Every structure is written in structure tokens, then in C-alpha cells.
Amino acid sequence: MSPPLRRTKQRDTLAEILERSERPLSVAELHAAASKRTRGLGIATVYRAVGAMVEAGELESVEIAGEPPRYERAGKGHHHHFACERCDRVFDLAGCLENLRKLLPPKFRVRSHAVTLYGLCAACAG
Amino acid sequence: MSPPLRRTKQRDTLAEILERSERPLSVAELHAAASKRTRGLGIATVYRAVGAMVEAGELESVEIAGEPPRYERAGKGHHHHFACERCDRVFDLAGCLENLRKLLPPKFRVRSHAVTLYGLCAACAG
């Protein structure tokens, strides 16, 4: 069975950053942000913490083609994402689209879908 | 400047398979299909041919998160894709969705978008 888990400064910091973040973060972003508070934080620790939180259902991963996954807290409700082509950050979009099924060929069965918009975020569109 | 390009059996085969294919193909799929006709075909040759065709604007790449890119002939018109979770093949979907912009936060500028459906293709849904 799984070993009893211990509370550490590193994990607390990482969890808090993710909890507070209004957008999904990559491991690299998370490492950078947490390093400001927890000096010398190892990248492996970030991977371990993120993996455990996904495993525990506290985090969900946001997969975007050609990009490393981002992570955001679970239970935000169905939504999609925007990837800024300049600053490389990913943002949440509110809501979804109807009629996705109308795209579907006969006999195909959909289990999930992803909609990603690419462009410039507000900051980069300046 | 670029060296004059020569016509080879390998490139002809690859171009023809892509031209005839009704769905986007990965380098691996393309290599497998072309190897039946051109024995001993090297994977590097496939990468080189695909790269050149993309460069020339004859092919477009189809990027799907967590998957190697697929390639399809350019100029098919705007459409999206379906990724079968069982057989791992990618299919074209006809048309698009309206009102993508309604998802957009203020001041964000969209340049392109991707819609990918995941599920089982007709063959796998059986």
C-alpha cells in the first residue's frame, strides 16, 4: 500500500500556487514560481508533486499539441483553452460550443473533445 | 540556394500515398505504407520527404496533443479532426463550428483554432 504522506514546505507551496492560479501552469512555470518562495526547489520535486495531485484527482492536465502539459485544479467545470503564441501562456476560456456532434461522421462515437484557440492574449495584443 | 531536386521512386511513392489518403498520416504510418511498395525504405527518407513537402506548401501538418504529427495534403479547406482512442488513427471532420469567438475574453486576438474530438472511429465502435 501507499506510504503515509508527509506534509512539506515544498508541496504546500506548489499546491497553493496552483490553487491560486487563474490559468493552467506548466511544470516549468510552476517550478519558477515556487522557487521564489522555496529556494533550491528541485524540478523533480515539482514533477512528483504534480503527479501525486493528478493521481489524487486534485489537478487536471491540459494537453496542447507541441507543448508540455499545463496543470489546473480539478472541478472547474467544462471549458477550453487559449494558447498565446507570443508569451506561450495558456488561459482558460469560459463555456463551450454546442453542436459538436454535427461534425461527427456516422457511427463514430465521441468520448471527449478539445477546443484550443491560438493567438495573442490581452497582454501581448497590447 | 537550394539544390535542384531530383525525382526518385521513394518520393513519388510517398507523395502518391499522401495524395490518395483520405485521412492524415503519421511518419510511421507513411513509412509502413510506402515500405510495401518500396522495399528497404529508410525512415529518414520519409522525414526528409515530408519536411520538403510541408516546406513546399503541398502538405499540412495535423498536430494533436501527445501524438506525433500527421500529414495531409494542403488545400482541403477548413476542417478539424477526430482521433480514435483505440486504433490511434486520425480522421478528417467536415466543416467547423460557428461562434468560436464567443469564447474569447476581451482584447484577446485569435489567429487560428483547433477542434479535436476523441472517441472511437466507425471501425472500432463496431
Next chain:
DNA sequence: GTGATAATGATAAGTTATTATCAATAACCT
């Protein structure tokens, strides 16, 4: 046909992201 050289195939090397290893450190129970 012949020569110059682009293309090929086999494979080494490079990328990028992630996981494994392991000695040192720090949590937590009594």
C-alpha cells in the same frame, strides 16, 4: 554512357520532457 552531385539508408547523435537513483535531509510518531 559518363560525370557531378542529390538522394538514400543505416545509425549515431540531438531534443525535449519525464522518471529513476541515491545520499542527505526533514517529518512525524512515541
Next chain:
DNA sequence: AGGTTATTGATAATAACTTATCATTATCAC
């Protein structure tokens, strides 16, 4: 506080693709 052991950080090792290298082969202009 002290001991057990989970966790950490540094880094080696993987993994999955893609590109580079280079001797050999094949294309094409003449």
C-alpha cells in the same frame, strides 16, 4: 529529543521523435 523513513535535490537514465552524418547509390544534364 530520537529514530524511522518519506521526501528532497542533483543528476543520470529513459523515452519518443527528429535530425545529422556519411559512405553508397541513383538521377539527370550533356
